[in-house]
Amino acid sequence: MNYEKLFSQRVVHLRSSVIRQLLAVSKQPGIISFAGGLPNPKAFPVEDIREIVNKLMDENGPNTLQYGTTQGLEEFREEIARFVGHMGIETDAEQVLITVGSQQALDIVGKVFIDRGDVAIVGLPTYLGAINAFYAYGANMVGVPLDEHGMKVDVLEETIKKLKADGKRVKLIYTVPTFQNPAGVELSEERRKRMLELAMEHDILVVEDEPYSLLRFEGEPLKPLKHYDTEGYVVYLGTFSKILAPGFRLAYVIAPDSLSNKMEMAKQSMDLCTPPFTQHIAYHYIRNGYMKKHIPRIIEMYRRKRDIMLDAMDEHFPDGCSWTRPRGGMFLWAELPKHVSTVEMFDDAVKEKVAYVHGQAFHVDGGGTNAMRLNFTNASDDNIAEGIRRLAKVIKARL
Ligand SMILES: Cc1ncc(COP(=O)(O)O)c(C=O)c1O
Known part of the structure; x- marks a missing residue:
């Protein structure tokens, strides 16, 4: 069956997102990924949820279903x-x-x-x-x-x-x-x-x-x-x-x-x-x-991870790069010298076993070619420092 002929105008122009392809690459074994937008699984309140679900099932099971x-x-x-x-x-x-x-x-x-x-x-x-x-x-x-x-x-x-x-x-x-x-x-x-x-x-x-x-x-x-x-x-x-x-x-x-x-x-x-x-x-x-008790725990964890990433960038990233110093959230944005394409650099990064999302993915005007988004919440503390060392090496080689 050729579905293409039947697709609506609404979906005919939809293409698989670059992010999906990037994320697939960044799941390869040994890669330290700053690409995804994932919270840290250690920030999930598993025991609290277990307690609440048990209580709900005991008190009001059918209603919740x-x-x-x-x-x-x-x-x-x-x-x-x-x-x-x-x-x-x-x-x-x-x-x-x-x-x-x-x-x-x-x-x-x-x-x-x-x-x-x-x-x-x-x-x-x-x-x-x-x-x-x-x-x-x-x-x-x-x-x-x-x-x-x-x-x-x-x-x-x-x-x-x-x-x-x-x-x-x-x-x-x-x-x-x-x-x-x-x-x-x-x-x-x-x-x-x-x-x-x-x-x-x-x-x-x-x-x-x-x-x-x-x-x-x-x-x-x-x-x-x-x-x-x-x-x-x-x-x-x-x-x-x-x-x-x-x-x-x-x-x-x-x-x-x-x-x-x-x-x-x-x-x-x-x-x-x-x-x-x-x-x-x-x-x-x-x-x-x-919730009130939980949010401060997430904040403490993410603040520490942000600091580890920023410290490692301060230490290892070469001159000519700049980046944001977020006061919260999950991401920072780095810009490399204008002539460095983060799209082209991605393969080098994967060879060094580190991943990011290139800036162009977030631009509706084709810009952001020398930029990248880095997620600081998902990787372990050790991996953040190591991943930034690897990334700095890739950038220096490009420069
Ligand atoms: C700015 C922004 N809006 C919306 C979403 C989607 O979040 P949700 O998990 O609530 O669908 C995200 C997820 O990363 C986001 O960063």
């Missing part, structure tokens, strides 16, 4: 409304939609907002999963560069004006304000406010994706854009993947009621509901204080 509503378990949504309240987001259970990971939320955003050719403004660089989700709906993705304070809002303004003058329909700005994946930078408070102002001025939705904001190693927390949003311009995405376990596939969207309803309808045909089983567990996890 039943279908649930598309919107999500009511007591869990109430708990999430309280949880985000601590971050400065005023909301209620009606505005919370539980999703199967934030990745599903991004897909729903694409489904609800993007018609072929609509513009989605993203960072240069930006999270690859968002690029893929919006691309699948035919988005025209336009990049705006970042610096150490996040997306450059002056360039954002120029970009919006130019796009509008060219008759383009700008639907949304996608941002990961805190400890951005892949760059590890934070959008400053001033820029957060300006981004929202621009969105309001030009009637554009802001998709605020925050998987990492609670993994802060130092510095004062910044308020989410959603905190300043009185008019419903911001859709906020949170997830339990990095503070509990990605295998739960649990996340949430906070959006005004009318939009939340539309998103719920879009989700209904995807999966009917997010698994109630994991929702019940996560509900108990937050409600009974496990």
Whole structure:
């Protein structure tokens, strides 16, 4: 059967992601991989979960195994409304939609907002999963560069004006304000406010994706854009993947009621509901204080790993390279001298048994050719130091 002839326009242009190929290589034995975006398995609270599951099965087994509503378990949504309240987001259970990971939320955003050719403004660089989700709906993705304070809002303004003058329909700005994946930078408070102002001025939705904001190693927390949003311009995405376990596939969207309803309808045909089983567990996890105790443990582990990576880079990376020094999250971003292609260097790195993701994968404009994303959370402490030594050797050979 030749499926190609039958494929819909929506999928015909989808290609296997470079990341999949890179990750396959980086799983070869002996490779120290900084490529994946994985939390450290030692950060998973296995015993706590065992305790909660036993309790749930004893007290309410069949209920946790039943279908649930598309919107999500009511007591869990109430708990999430309280949880985000601590971050400065005023909301209620009606505005919370539980999703199967934030990745599903991004897909729903694409489904609800993007018609072929609509513009989605993203960072240069930006999270690859968002690029893929919006691309699948035919988005025209336009990049705006970042610096150490996040997306450059002056360039954002120029970009919006130019796009509008060219008759383009700008639907949304996608941002990961805190400890951005892949760059590890934070959008400053001033820029957060300006981004929202621009969105309001030009009637554009802001998709605020925050998987990492609670993994802060130092510095004062910044308020989410959603905190300043009185008019419903911001859709906020949170997830339990990095503070509990990605295998739960649990996340949430906070959006005004009318939009939340539309998103719920879009989700209904995807999966009917997010698994109630994991929702019940996560509900108990937050409600009974496990989460509060657990996050500091993750932070301590990841801060140490970040320090090991930065120390090793300071010691071994040659002159002419620069990198971000993230104050939280899971990634840092390194730039090599302009003439060094991290795509071409990848094979050398694999021969030296170390892996990264090249910067181009995170650029919608073909840029990032001399950059790479390094994950510092997944490898063991010893392997981080050794992996950086190997990588430095590969870079020096290229120089
Ligand atoms: C910025 C960003 N958004 C969304 C996701 C998807 O997370 P989830 O596991 O909740 O689907 C990730 C995962 O790495 C991410 O980095």
